Amino acid sequence: MRGQAMVETLVLLPVILLGVLLVVQLIWLLFATATFRVAVSYSVRAGSLNHGERAIMERTLTAAMASLELQFPGATEPQALELQKLALLASARQWLHFQLTGKLQVHRPKAQVMAAEAERRYDLKQQRWVHELAVDHPHTRMAASNDPATWQQQRMLDVEVWWCLPLQVPLANRVVAELKNQFASAAQRHCWLRGQIQGKQYWALEQRLALPLLSGYRQS
Numbered sequence: 001m002r003g004q005a006m007v008e009t010l011v012l013l014p015v016i017l018l019g020v021l022l023v024v025q026l027i028w029l030l031f032a033t034a035t036f037r038v039a040v041s042y043s044v045r046a047g048s049l050n051h052g053e054r055a056i057m058e059r060t061l062t063a064a065m066a067s068l069e070l071q072f073p074g075a076t077e078p079q080a081l082e083l084q085k086l087a088l089l090a091s092a093r094q095w096l097h098f099q100l101t102g103k104l105q106v107h108r109p110k111a112q113v114m115a116a117e118a119e120r121r122y123d124l125k126q127q128r129w130v131h132e133l134a135v136d137h138p139h140t141r142m143a144a145s146n147d148p149a150t151w152q153q154q155r156m157l158d159v160e161v162w163w164c165l166p167l168q169v170p171l172a173n174r175v176v177a178e179l180k181n182q183f184a185s186a187a188q189r190h191c192w193l194r195g196q197i198q199g200k201q202y203w204a205l206e207q208r209l210a211l212p213l214l215s216g217y218r219q220s
Contacts, residue, residue: 042060054106101191102163135213135214158210159208
């Protein structure tokens with residue numbers, strides 16, 4: 001009986017261990033997904049306020065995703081400067097990760113709308129002329145438009161973001177990644193290819209969000 005119990009324990013122990021690791025990985029995925037959704041909303045709003053500037057959207061996104069990195073200050077009571085340094089380093093690492101694996105695509109405003117309706121304006125801050133899809137005086141502009149609803153839709157900042165999240169829990173990462181790859185979206189195939197190049201397991205986080213432009217749009 002003792003030998004049988006030992007054999008059963010040896011058989012069940014790896015299964016139990018894998019189950020625990022899977023639970024840990026799935027909890028982390030839920031947390032990362034929630035963080036990603038908030039980060040995308042911040043990113044698109046930043047773009048809405050800053051002429052749809054891609055660089056600003058990317059910096060906002062990666063700064064928010066830096067909260068996924070665990071911080072370990074050297075001192076028991078770290079100073080504000082040390083915490084700022086750690087946050088900057090985490091943001092820089094996430095920005096580099098996004099440049100290597102991520103994707104940010106602007107679906108609207110469309111290039112055809114920019115070509116047809118963009119206005120030439122002088123930017124006092126940058127001291128240069130720009131082509132801008134204007135959103136100022138919206139009530140007057142919509143009243144003058146033949147189709148106010150279309151005019152408003154054309155001035156929505158519609159952004160899609162793909163983020164390749166590293167799966168780092170041993171054993172569980174391969175199981176979870178394999179399951180995700182069985183039902184692969186375009187974003188997951190994108191992340192799988194980059195994972196093959198880098199020798200890592202990735203889970204694709206993807207979201208598309210549209211917000212009204214609060215500043216004139218300029219193509220990056």
